[in-house]
Amino acid sequence: MFPTRLLRSSTVNANEIAHFSRLSAEWWNERGEFTFLHKMNPVRMQFIREKLIETAYDEQPEEAVDAKKVGILTGLDVLDVGCGGGLLSESLARLGARTTGIDASESNIAIAQHHASLDPRLGSNLTYKHAPAESLLLQSKRYDVVCSMEVLEHVDNPAMFLKTCAELLKPSGHLFLSTISRTPLSYFLTIFMAEKVLRQVSGGTHTYSKYIKPSELLEFFQSYSSHMPSSAEEQRARNDTRPWITRLYNGEPTRREAEIRGMIYNPLSASWILAPRGAWGAAECNYLFWIRKPDLDML
Numbered sequence: 001m002f003p004t005r006l007l008r009s010s011t012v013n014a015n016e017i018a019h020f021s022r023l024s025a026e027w028w029n030e031r032g033e034f035t036f037l038h039k040m041n042p043v044r045m046q047f048i049r050e051k052l053i054e055t056a057y058d059e060q061p062e063e064a065v066d067a068k069k070v071g072i073l074t075g076l077d078v079l080d081v082g083c084g085g086g087l088l089s090e091s092l093a094r095l096g097a098r099t100t101g102i103d104a105s106e107s108n109i110a111i112a113q114h115h116a117s118l119d120p121r122l123g124s125n126l127t128y129k130h131a132p133a134e135s136l137l138l139q140s141k142r143y144d145v146v147c148s149m150e151v152l153e154h155v156d157n158p159a160m161f162l163k164t165c166a167e168l169l170k171p172s173g174h175l176f177l178s179t180i181s182r183t184p185l186s187y188f189l190t191i192f193m194a195e196k197v198l199r200q201v202s203g204g205t206h207t208y209s210k211y212i213k214p215s216e217l218l219e220f221f222q223s224y225s226s227h228m229p230s231s232a233e234e235q236r237a238r239n240d241t242r243p244w245i246t247r248l249y250n251g252e253p254t255r256r257e258a259e260i261r262g263m264i265y266n267p268l269s270a271s272w273i274l275a276p277r278g279a280w281g282a283a284e285c286n287y288l289f290w291i292r293k294p295d296l297d298m299l
Contacts, residue, residue: 011161012104012132016154019204024107027085028115033202034085036194036265037150040178040286041087043263043272044149047288048176049073049095051259052145055174055292058256073097076144079168081133082151086112086126090119093126097145101128102136133164142170149178153210162220166244171226171295178263178288182211186285189265214260214283218253221245226294242294252278258291 026033052072074096080089083101085108093099093116103109109130116122133148146165155161165175180186187208194201225241245253253259255277262275262282275282 011134011155011157011164013154013156017105019202021105021107023202024085024105024111027087027108027111034087035200037084037087039265039270040263040272041091043274044088044176044178044288045091045095046274047261047290048092048145048147051174051176051290055256071096073145077141077170078145078147079136079143081146081148081165081168082154083112083128084108086115086128088147088149089126089128090116090122092147093122096125098125099127100143101126102131102133103128104130104132106130133161133168136168137164143168143173144170145174145176147176149176150180152177152179152212153206155210158210158212159220162217163224166224166226166293169293171293173293175291175293176288177217177290178286180206180211180286181213181284182208183213183284186211189285214287214289215251217260217289218245218248218251218258221258221291222248244291244294256292258289261288261290263287 023033029035030038049072056072072095073092076097078092078097078099080086080092080099080101083089083103084105086101089099089101089112101109101112103112109128112128116126116128146168148161148165152158152161165177169175180190190201190206191208195203195205221244223243225243245257247254259277260283261277262279262284263286264273264275264282265271265286266273272286274288
């Protein structure tokens with residue numbers, strides 16, 4: 001499971017928030033502190049759209065799904081947890097999702113709101129809130145899609161954070177994560193090279209011990225179960241819980257339950273590449289993770 005020293009009572013790390021608050025003015029500078037995220041954003045959106053289209057194919061007649069249709073996100077309630085300056089939130093909203101971006105940094109939200117205000121087309125389906133994810137659990141609203149990109153490696157309690165994201169989903173909802181694996185390669189690329197040698201990322205942005213391996217996410221969701229309230233009679237008649245990942249094959253989940261895809265940076269083209277499924281070693285550094293919340297009524 002996750003490194004034990006990270007298991008604290010809250011997911012928000014004040015030092016991490018202060019660090020990114022100091023950098024908030026750089027969010028929309030494509031050649032600045034967040035240049036790698038600007039270049040990564042199209043790959044993240046590609047993965048989100050591909051998975052939503054794929055699941056639509058699984059559940060609907062083939063002729064009912066248009067793989068080229070940008071509107072696969074249209075009308076979906078989407079939550080972007082740790083939205084920063086709004087790079088992903090704006091992309092989601094432009095493709096029709098009713099998007100809510102939240103961040104624990106007030107200055108990040110201010111930057112995101114200002115940038116969104118420059119495009120009046122975003123006003124109808126993009127909102128931002130200065131709030132930690134846990135605070136949304138007190139509300140009744142749940143989401144079709146929850147995204148949290150490059151956030152998991154910055155929280156203090158990854159287990160609590162994942163549970164919070166999971167609980168904010170509707171049944172059959174989709175959780176998308178992007179983070180960094182804890183490997184010698186990831187230390188070399190993201191800390192030694194990016195921070196210390198090339199200085200393209202501010203020193204102290206990453207903490208190696210907080211990186212999460214894909215296998216740790218799989219282990220977490222093999223033991224994490226959803227619960228649907230029911231009557232006492234129904235509880236006695238059947239088990240109302242089911243792990244989000246029921247089985248692994250050669251260490252990999254079934255594509256309908258979860259998926260891991262590596263992201264590889266090509267310095268020659270200065271662009272990110274979404275690695276093919278099962279590509280050897282592709283998830284040794286940056287990777288995307290998708291998992292779907294079970295709908296117990298469908299079991």
